[in-house]
Every structure is written in C-alpha cells, then in structure tokens.
Amino acid sequence: MYNEDQKTELKVELTKDIKKEIVAFANTNDGTIYIGIDDDGRIVGLTDAEKDLEALSGMIREGIKSDLTLYTKIYIEKINNKDIIVVKVSEAPNKPYYLSDKGLKSSGVYLRHGNVSVQASEEVIKKMLVESNSNSFESNISKEQNLHFDYLKGLFKQHNLEINDNKFKALNIIDLNNRYTNLGLLLSDECPYSIKCAIFNGKNKLEFKDRKEFTGSVLKQANEAFEYLNLFNRIKGKIVGLERVDTRDYPEYALREALLNAIIHRDYNFTGSILISLFDDRFEITSLGGLVKGLNMADLYCGVSESRNPNLANVFYRLKYVESFGTGIERIFESYENYDKKPLLLNTENTFKVVLYNVNYIDDNSEKKLPSNLTQEEQIIEYLKKNEKVNRKIVEALLNISKTRANNILNKMVDDEILVRINSGRNVSYILKK
Secondary structure: OOOOEOOEEEEOOOOOOHHHHHHHHHHHOOEEEEEOEOOOOOEOOOOOHHHHHHHHHHHHHHHEEOOOHHHEEEEEEEEOOEEEEEEEEOOOOOOOOEEOOOOOOOOOOEEEEOOEEEEOOHHHHHHHHHHHHHOOHHHOEOOOOOOOOHHHHHHHHHOOOOOOHHHHHHOOOEOOOOOEEHHHHHHOOOOOOOEEEEEEOOOOOOOEEEEEEEOOOHHHHHHHHHHHHHHOOOEEEEEEOOEEEEEEOOOHHHHHHHHHHHHHHOOOOOOOOEEEEEOOOEEEEEEEOOOOOOOOHHHHHOOOOOOOOHHHHHHHHHOOOOOOOOOHHHHHHHOOOOOOOOOEEEEOOOEEEEEEEOOOOOOOOHHHOOOOOOOHHHHHHHHHHHOOOEOHHHHHHHHOOOHHHHHHHHHHHHHOOOEEEEOOHHHOEEEEOO
16 A cells, blocks of 8 residues: 655655656755556556656656656556656755756745645745855866975965864865865866956957966965956056056956956856957956856845855965955946946856956046047846846946935836835835836
8 A cells, every 4th residue: 555655655646746856855855756656546557657657757857947867767566567757866966856847946846744745935945055066066076186295285384274184174175084075176286177368459259369278276376367467457547636546457456356256256167268369458257057046136236146166265264365255246347346347247047157347447538538428327138138127326336326326216116106115125126107
C-alpha cells in the first residue's frame, strides 16, 4: 500500500502539476513521485507509459529552472502487471528551483510540507538565495590541486598579516580535508582566469593603441591592471584663481572600484576573461555573470548589494583593497557627483558592464552641435525610450539634481499621466505610460 508523506507523492496520471512536486522535493528533501497510483494508494497504471515518460523528460528539462536533469531519475516500473512511472528527486544544491513560466517568485517556487507541496514565501526565497550563494563556485573543491601561492604570501607579508595553513582554512582557501577550494584556485599563481585590456584610439574599436592580458592570482591581476590603466588616466590642469587644479580623466576611486567589483563579483563558472576597453571619451569594464539572482538594477541604485563570492570579497577586505562591503557602486557615483557626466551600469542575464566617462573629454565637434533644449521631463522620457524603467536615484544622476527635486519631477509626471509608478518603498520605479 502506498501513502503520501513528506517524501512520497502519488499521481493517478501525468499532468503539468507534476512540475511543482518535483520543484518542491528539489528545494526541500529527497522524494519519490509515483505516476499511475491514485490518492488512496491503488495501482491504476498508465495506458501509454513510454509516451508519458518522454513528455515528463521534456517537462523537467524545459519547465523547471535551474536544470534538474542531474538530480532526477525517471523510469517505468511494473507493479501488479501495470506500468507505473517512478520519479526519484534528490534535494539539489542550487536553490531555489522554480517553474520556468512563473519565474523566481512565490507562484513559481514550491516546498514540501508534510504530504503536500506549498508555495514558498518571498522571505523564504530570499533566504534560499543567500544560502545558495554561500555554496557557490568558490566553495567547491578545485579540480587542480597542485597550486602555489607565492604572490598571495608576499602580499600578506607586505600587509603584516599572518599566513599559514590555519589561516588558509580560516579563509576557506582549503577545506577541513586539506583540499584546495576554487577560492584557492583564484588566489593561486596558477589561476586560469585573466583580464584583457585594450586601449583604443578615438571613440570606437577601429584602431588599437595598446593591449595587454593579465594572468596569475586575481590579486596580482588587480594590482597590475590598475597600474596599467592608471598610465592612461591622464591629468589635466586648469587655473582657478591663483591656483592650478589638476583633474584626472577618471576619478581614481571609480576606476579602482569598477575594476575590483568586476574581479570580486563576477561569475567564475564562466571561463571567459574580464574585458576592459579604454576609449578617448570613456572606460568600459565587462564581467561575466550579471547580477546575483534576486537583485535588479533598481536594487543596485538603492545601494543594495549581495556578493556572489563572499569569501573572495573577504580576502580583498582583509588586504584593505575594499573599504567596506556593498558600497562600491554607490561610491563610484559619489566620486562623480561634482561632474556633469555620470557612470552608466548595464546588466544582462550573463554580463555586467560599468561605463565611466572621461570628465576631461571635450568633443571636437561639440561647438558645431546645437545646444540641447530638452526640458528635464523630456530628458527622462528620452532615457525611458532606451531603458525599461527609471527610479529616483537614476534621475538624480541623469539631471544632476537633488533628491527632493527628482521626487517632485517624478511625482508631477505621474500626476500628468506621463509615467506610471510601479512597486513601492525602496523599490519604487517608473515606466512610460503606454
């Protein structure tokens, strides 16, 4: 006799609802689903088990994110001469798993509670994301165990910091079984990842001035790439009263922080290089991975941050490369607060780009151009023609105005039915009214 419980689910036939049961087990605990057995435990069987098995395979591959293929086993079993499909689901590591058509929200994320599958609350989803990030790439055991740490040890010595086997364990460079983690791989002299820099003549990629690739420990890459970029960060002087005031093309803090953010927060599951491009008018740095699951651009502009590689961030913090956790983007914008040009952040599913503008750059054709006569409202509309939404912080940077003025403009545009307010509280954003 079969009964439903915390680890068992019975289905009389194959339906789309099977996906939420699979998601629930993957997010909670190992479980088994029997298809062809009714709620009372009676074996009814399936008329075309082979066809159902093929359909079920497609549901798992296409209907659930992330991929659960490795954590599910599906097969046909004969019980009382009737065909039953058995689905074995293992609790999986990259939680939360969710229904593809519902997304990463309560209606898409399920948990096993007793003998039923229930929707997860937003609070539980956030907790699962945090826990999943702590079991990320950097915590896994490195496939390469023949590693050396000459650069790391030299750097710790320069900073008068102790470095030994116990410290390696405390920093999660090695695990309790004395195996190197992927964090160890990143910090080692054998690190397989790199940073590629290209200096271009003009504002496009038609003509190279110089190019260079940085390898070795990510700490070594950070130091050498910053020194290299600083060679091209020219100083322009102007006389203010009786004094000469020197201004670098790029605020040093912004340049340094953009580089460190790219190294610390990128997704090392991707093997590609961090790409840096320096043009006459701007600096672009592109890292792989996009934002951490659960965060969006509005969160970033509001100062919300979640590290993809917290152990790596901790090493950079101990070496005082970063001053505090989660403030990098906010301080990049602060370093531009006295300039008309503001940094630009671009995010896709698999990449994150920071664009810093050269504050000393003057377009040779600028005098030939007609002065802009767009109102502040029109500038916001133009921004929204190219971007999905806007928030108060973006408007402050876009128009170089105060928080109060930005709120007043946005509220007026809502009242005038030009914009529509979405979300609330710290996540409030605005879109163009269709």
